[in-house]
Amino acid sequence: MTSSLRLTLAGALLAVIAIPAWAETPVVEMHKDPNCGCCTAWAEHLEAEGFEVRQHETRDMRAVKIEHGVSPGLASCHTAVVDGYVIEGHVPAADIRRLLEERPDVAGLAVPGMPHGSPGMETGRQDDYAVLGWSHDDRTPAIFNEYTQD
Template sequence: MKRTSLSLWVSGMLLLGTSAAQAALPDEATIYKNPQCGCCDGYVRHLEEQGVNVTSVHDAELGKIKQQAGIPHGLGSCHTIAMGGYWIEGHVPMEAVKALFEERPEVDGIGLAGMPTGTPGMPGEQSAPYDIYSFSDQEHAPFMTLEP
């Protein structure tokens, strides 16, 4: 009986390890940005601190990249990232990025409009909720809200 309990416990731990591995951030990302944008460089450093190898593309037409990604008009930010089969628009906090890769919803990506203070790459403290949206084909829906 004890052997069966131990076997079940080990099997359960292996399953938990498998789901945790699936939720990990991808190893690589590509950021499309303006070469003079310092806050974008800050976001790159933040991703690299999470163990993601980031390739920066400075000469892409950002409007075309955002259109290709399906980012809704008016909800853009200063950079767009291709990562693990998804698009990440703007200074999305890691809590939301990690939730995207844990949940793996059927969307093109997630974003955070503008350049809110306190987000990765932006100075200051969070003073208002971050309304992160999901998007597909230029249509958006709420993904999550991160309160200050």
Template sequence: MRMIRIFLTTLGLAGMLLATPAGAADKPGVTLYKNPQCGCCEGHANYLQQHGFKVTVVPTHDMSLIRRQHGIAERFEGCHIALVDRYVVEGHVSAPAIDKLLKEQPDIKGISLPGMPDGSPGMSGQKTEPFVTYEIGDNPSADKVFVVE
């Protein structure tokens, strides 16, 4: 009986290790600021967690202040703003785009998927066209594409 318990305990621990997303230990934490009433932001936080990020959600009514503090132009605004490593991630940006940002470490403020596109990570609905994620740089009048998905 004792051997069976040891075997099942070992099997359970192995299962937990296998269930951990690949590279989760390598990914930085995410602080996601959102309006307290917004549910799709929670959906995006869950999506990021499923892709190995440890997410801290901070409900706030000061979204415009946070965006101003991080230099986010209005045209780049999404539903929520996240801080990842030294970058700002605005809106429902995909995990692969964030992974690319963290791997390449470009000299920009961050990236943005403006608006709330249907079918984007955390949003309901169907994706109807490719998502365009933009670089957020120091030049507020320049739009540079970071990735198209």
């Protein structure tokens, strides 16, 4: 084997070993109302960040939220599931990636309401908002991350 071929093979092996963990990110199963454009924009945000998103349209989002343990105080427009975690609303891809890497003991993450400036809600206005984590046993959410416009 020539030294050139050895270097090529070594480089290829290093490239495979160096693939980041998020490259194997599980599929995001997103439930949304068929008429919601901001939900589609959020899915596009995730796809641009390397996630695969499967969109499921339903007119009964209330039933989806109940099924996944999303309380009214955490609710937004769409509900998704990724690797066993519930993602409610306009949660940034970076927070989902962190959730999947750290694997905290939470049911999921939520961005309640539809804050301007969150992924999928780029309206030109910027609201402060928090990404909340919650568990099914304790419905009191905790701040997972905050976005402020200071």
